[in-house]
Amino acid sequence: MKKTDTTKSSVDSLVKKGLVEIFEMEVERKYKDEYQEPLQSFELTEKQKSVINEVSAKIENQEFNTFLLHGVTGSGKTQFILS
Numbered sequence: 357m358k359k360t361d362t363t364k365s366s367v368d369s370l371v372k373k374g375l376v377e378i379f380e381m382e383v384e385r386k387y388k389d390e391y392q393e394p395l396q397s398f399e400l401t402e403k404q405k406s407v408i409n410e411v412s413a414k415i416e417n418q419e420f421n422t423f424l425l426h427g428v429t430g431s432g433k434t435q436f437i438l439s
Contacts, residue, residue, distance in 0.1 A: 404432055 357367060370376040400408070407423075414421045425433045 401432065 357364065367376065367378070371378060407425075411421075411423055427433050
């Protein structure tokens, strides 16, 4: 009633005419769907492979280092992260 800015008597009138039905329904408020993007195969470029090797070496040696992946949209930053 709040969303349609109407009164209970208006709703009751519609119920009596058989135009609407009032019922109770339990609604679960949890978000059920999870976004999943289909996996696609791809080939890394030589530059991407080089960066992965550099980062992997630091991880394997347990060395802290900061890396910035820079590139325009579609340049392969996500592929690097997923590798």
